[in-house]
Amino acid sequence: MSDYMPPIPPPSTQRYRPAQFERSPRQTANHPDRDSRSDWEILNRSTPNQIDRLLAAHYPDREIHYAKQLLLHYQSVYLPTLLQLRAQGYRGCPSPTPTQLQQIADQLSAPDRCASGASSDPTSDLTSDPTYCQASSQQVLFALQALAQRLRNPGYSARSEVGTLV
Numbered sequence: 200m201s202d203y204m205p206p207i208p209p210p211s212t213q214r215y216r217p218a219q220f221e222r223s224p225r226q227t228a229n230h231p232d233r234d235s236r237s238d239w240e241i242l243n244r245s246t247p248n249q250i251d252r253l254l255a256a257h258y259p260d261r262e263i264h265y266a267k268q269l270l271l272h273y274q275s276v277y278l279p280t281l282l283q284l285r286a287q288g289y290r291g292c293p294s295p296t297p298t299q300l301q302q303i304a305d306q307l308s309a310p311d312r313c314a315s316g317a318s319s320d321p322t323s324d325l326t327s328d329p330t331y332c333q334a335s336s337q338q339v340l341f342a343l344q345a346l347a348q349r350l351r352n353p354g355y356s357a358r359s360e361v362g363t364l365v
Contacts, residue, residue, distance in 0.1 A: 238347035239292035242273055243281065245350055253353040266346050272306040273343055295343070300336035303343075308334045 247267040254263050276299050281292065295303075 236351075237292050238344050239277070239294060241347045241350050242270060242343060243278065243292060245270055247271065249350070253350060257353055258349075266349070268307065269303075269339075269342055269346060272303045276302045276306070295340070297336050300339045304334035304336050304339045307339070 247270060250263060250266050250270060254266065258266075273295075277295050280299065284293070
């Protein structure tokens, strides 16, 4: 009786079926409570008209105008580099480089955009005044992240967590 071994069951021929609560990455990305796109992907796919449509009910016109300017300058600096990376086979949307952020800041603070008498305090918040003439790359980064958060969820105020746009 000690020599008895139970038969080994044959391998299962059934496919693994995930439980209903498990979601594929595609389902998770499309789930309404979870937006897994990066801030940069959201900004790359956004247009000024979308900003008007999504933010009009929640934010003042001055802030919406600044958000559109920020988006246009971001796309003019970031997208050519992204297209070059994609031509080399890169996938995804990397964060903007400090050089790109500084270029955006320089475009936002161009002399023709600055009103006379604008603040020159470098510690001032870029987003408190769209005519601010000395934007830093860090301020631009915070403003871009705040814009992406607002586009991701237009009714949510990102002011306390990321920064303000205007």
